[in-house]
Amino acid sequence: MPAVLELRNVSKHFPGHTAVDQVSFEAPRGELFSLLGPSGCGKTTTLRLIAGFESPTTGEIFLNGEPVQTLPPYRRNVSTVFQNYALFPHLTVRANIEFGLRRGKVPPDLAARVAQVIELVRLSGKESRYPHQMSGGEKQRAALARSLVLAPGVLLLDEPLSALDPNLRKQVRAELQQLQRRVGITFLFVTHDQEEALSVSDRIAVMNSGRIEQIGSPRELYLQPRTRFVASFLGEVNWIDGFGVRPESIRVSRHRPEGSLPTREATILRANFLGNRIQLETRSASGDPVIAEVPRLDAAFSSGDPVHLWWRPSDELRFAE
Amino acid sequence: MPSNSDASSRLRRLFLAPSWLVLVSLMVAPLAIVLAYSLLTRSPYGSIGKPWSLDNYSRLADPLYLAIFLRSVWIAAAATLLCLLLGFPLALFISRSGERKNLYLTLVILPFWTSFLIRTYSWMFLLRDTGLINSILLRLGLIHQPLPLLYNYGAVLLGLVYGYLPFAVLPLYATLERLDPSLLEASADLGARPWQTLLRVTLPLAAPGFLAASVLIFIPCLGAYLTPDLLGGGKTVLIGNLINNQFTTARDWPFGSAASLVLMAIVLILLLLGLHRRGEALL
Numbered sequence: 001m002p003a004v005l006e007l008r009n010v011s012k013h014f015p016g017h018t019a020v021d022q023v024s025f026e027a028p029r030g031e032l033f034s035l036l037g038p039s040g041c042g043k044t045t046t047l048r049l050i051a052g053f054e055s056p057t058t059g060e061i062f063l064n065g066e067p068v069q070t071l072p073p074y075r076r077n078v079s080t081v082f083q084n085y086a087l088f089p090h091l092t093v094r095a096n097i098e099f100g101l102r103r104g105k106v107p108p109d110l111a112a113r114v115a116q117v118i119e120l121v122r123l124s125g126k127e128s129r130y131p132h133q134m135s136g137g138e139k140q141r142a143a144l145a146r147s148l149v150l151a152p153g154v155l156l157l158d159e160p161l162s163a164l165d166p167n168l169r170k171q172v173r174a175e176l177q178q179l180q181r182r183v184g185i186t187f188l189f190v191t192h193d194q195e196e197a198l199s200v201s202d203r204i205a206v207m208n209s210g211r212i213e214q215i216g217s218p219r220e221l222y223l224q225p226r227t228r229f230v231a232s233f234l235g236e237v238n239w240i241d242g243f244g245v246r247p248e249s250i251r252v253s254r255h256r257p258e259g260s261l262p263t264r265e266a267t268i269l270r271a272n273f274l275g276n277r278i279q280l281e282t283r284s285a286s287g288d289p290v291i292a293e294v295p296r297l298d299a300a301f302s303s304g305d306p307v308h309l310w311w312r313p314s315d316e317l318r319f320a321e
Numbered sequence: 322m323p324s325n326s327d328a329s330s331r332l333r334r335l336f337l338a339p340s341w342l343v344l345v346s347l348m349v350a351p352l353a354i355v356l357a358y359s360l361l362t363r364s365p366y367g368s369i370g371k372p373w374s375l376d377n378y379s380r381l382a383d384p385l386y387l388a389i390f391l392r393s394v395w396i397a398a399a400a401t402l403l404c405l406l407l408g409f410p411l412a413l414f415i416s417r418s419g420e421r422k423n424l425y426l427t428l429v430i431l432p433f434w435t436s437f438l439i440r441t442y443s444w445m446f447l448l449r450d451t452g453l454i455n456s457i458l459l460r461l462g463l464i465h466q467p468l469p470l471l472y473n474y475g476a477v478l479l480g481l482v483y484g485y486l487p488f489a490v491l492p493l494y495a496t497l498e499r500l501d502p503s504l505l506e507a508s509a510d511l512g513a514r515p516w517q518t519l520l521r522v523t524l525p526l527a528a529p530g531f532l533a534a535s536v537l538i539f540i541p542c543l544g545a546y547l548t549p550d551l552l553g554g555g556k557t558v559l560i561g562n563l564i565n566n567q568f569t570t571a572r573d574w575p576f577g578s579a580a581s582l583v584l585m586a587i588v589l590i591l592l593l594l595g596l597h598r599r600g601e602a603l604l
Contacts (some may be wrong), residue, residue: 053506075507086507090525099521100511146511 003062004152005050005078006027010059010069011044011210011258019045020056021210025204027154027188033191036197037207038233043190046207049082050188063153079147080156084163085139087131093142094118094127100150117149120179136164137172144179154186161196164213173200194234198222206230226318231317238290240264249315250292252280252301256259256308263310266290268301282309359578367572377579386563386580393560394587396474396549397542400481403461405531405537407482408489412530413523415490416497426494429487437484441551444480448552472554480548488537496530497523536595540588560584 004027012020020042027033035043048054050061052073061069068076079100080319087096097117101110121141131139140160147155160176161169177200180187191197197204198218206217206229214226225231228244237244257263268283269289273296280292281302290309301307360373380386411439415425432440447453450467458464470476509516546561558566560580567577575599 006400051506051510053509068442074512074514078510080507082507083502084501084505086501086503088504088507088522088526091529099508103512103514103517150511240324 003027004064005188006062007046007050008060008062010046010049010056010061012049012054013057013094018210020049021291023212025212025215027083029186029188030184031202032177032187032189032200034191034197034201034202034204035192036191036208036233039192042210043206043207047080047158047190050154051078051156052076060068072150077153078156079150079152080158081140081143081147083160085143087139087142087146089131092128092130093123093134096131096142097146097149098253099146113149117145118132120148120182121145134189137168140164140172148183148185152185154188157187157189159191160189161191176200198234206233226319228319236291237317238285240288240290244317245311245315246317247291248295249311251310252292252294252307253310254305254307257310261310262313264290265307266307266309268303268305268307270303271301282307284309323591355578355581356573359582361504361575363573363575367528369574377576378583380576381579381583389558389560389563393543396478396481396559397539397545400478400485400542401539403478403482404489405534406533407576408486408493409527412490412493412497416493429490438547440484441480441548444483444552448476471552474553476552477549480552481542481545484543484548485538489534492533493527493530496527500526532595536592539591540545543588544584
């Protein structure tokens with residue numbers, strides 16, 4: 001089965017800089033695929049290239065095996081949920097959702113499709129509200145409904161959670177994931193938040209300066225990052241003698257551990273209480289700062305204590321560079 | 322702190338005083354005089370005096386004057402509509418011109434640097450029988466008689482549309498400029514062709530600009546005096562000319578005052594209707 005979405009060596013040059021540099025990836029049907037990276041890494045431009053708001057300088061974009069890079073946005077079977085939702089302020093929720101169905105011939109099952117999607121995003125009873133009368137979460141669901149009612153091949157989501165209240169974000173994130181499972185449409189999710197990407201995605205492409213650094217499952221990216229950038233973008237890393245160790249992989253004890261595990265002598269600088277665990281800021285004998293996160297029960301350390309830091313060799317993150 | 326708020330309210334009154342003075346002396350007082358005149362009677366020799374009466378207002382109900390009012394409303398409405406039709410594409414073009422926006426806006430405003438009177442006279446030089454347009458057409462042999470371009474309703478309409486076009490372009494530009502580009506992208510994304518986006522997103526969202534432009538154009542056109550006088554040649558009498566005639570040649574100040582106040586009333590009613598509609602749109 002061909003991928004629903006495929007990018008082949010796609011580049012986008014703007015005067016003075018390259019926003020997207022030789023990007024290639026495929027997303028199969030029903031996958032939740034994320035583009036993750038810091039702001040300015042080219043992830044939003046990549047999304048705009050797929051939607052058709054920008055055209056690639058070089059490279060090809062395929063939807064269901066058909067090249068689409070020369071088609072205008074209104075001829076592409078993709079739909080976008082914008083960062084600010086871009087709901088039409090002069091139309092009610094219902095009219096916003098019907099917008100894409102009411103062009104030329106109106107489908108006979110319009111009412112049923114709209115009712116179904118309103119039910120799906122739990123906006124029943126709010127159909128006649130205008131966007132300015134709705135909360136951020138409701139606007140987001142209305143924007144989702146407006147796209148989903150068209151049953152697009154790929155749904156493009158541009159930082160869909162960033163405009164929401166932080167308390168709401170986790171809940172909406174889980175809802176989005178459930179929704180995606182239920183409708184079975186390929187979601188392309190653009191975000192700069194690594195926790196968000198790790199928790200919802202089937203696969204993630206990590207982008208940096210217009211290039212894809214690595215594509216893989218959240219687990220692969222976190223446990224086997226291929227570059228230093230990926231390692232440090234997806235969580236904390238201690239750099240010790242050229243390799244990396246994540247803080248939660250480091251064990252701390254007063255006595256030298258038995259066996260031949262890699263070990264460093266260190267001094268506790270600070271112990272930070274994080275609730276579910278304790279973060280220990282230490283300095284190794286060679287002078288490198290090392291952060292370890294240990295279970296709260298192990299935490300009888302105070303600043304100035306001499307300790308031993310150790311870890312399993314398999315927890316070392318090593319890079320070719 | 323009562324002393325503080327006393328001081329600030331005194332200060333406010335002090336700062337507002339010049340505005341009040343200007344408003345009362347230059348608007349309220351003259352209006353009161355006009356109102357008083359409109360209720361007085363003109364003697365056969367043109368002097369004004371008692372008795373008080375509403376005759377001047379009932380005279381306006383005469384079919385002759387009703388026709389003038391209707392004609393003025395009709396011409397002002399036509400000029401407004403033409404300005405909007407011509408102004409919208411131009412405003413849209415300017416709002417999408419990137420770095421050249423300011424240049425184009427300056428060009429739109431440029432005619433204001435010359436007196437409207439002079440610009441209206443220029444149209445007479447273009448339109449009259451021996452004017453530029455007719456003489457070129459005659460010389461080219463396309464016509465054998467000069468076309469009647471001047472001194473008719475067409476010329477008045479042309480002059481009004483010419484004069485008030487910037488008042489359509491500027492407010493429309495202001496609303497189009499503020500339009501969130503992601504709404505246009507969303508429309509295309511949902512499958513709308515460019516012309517569908519224009520009809521279903523751009524035009525409805527430019528409604529406040531259309532309303533502002535209509536008010537800015539319709540009101541002065543309704544009371545226009547200079548353009549119909551010069552380009553209409555006095556044959557085509559509109560309210561503005563009627564009022565002017567009463568104060569000059571006819572020397573009937575009470576009747577002219579009544580006509581002025583009725584014109585003001587019409588404008589106010591239309592303005593309130595417009596604001597009401599806009600309030601609904603904003604809800």
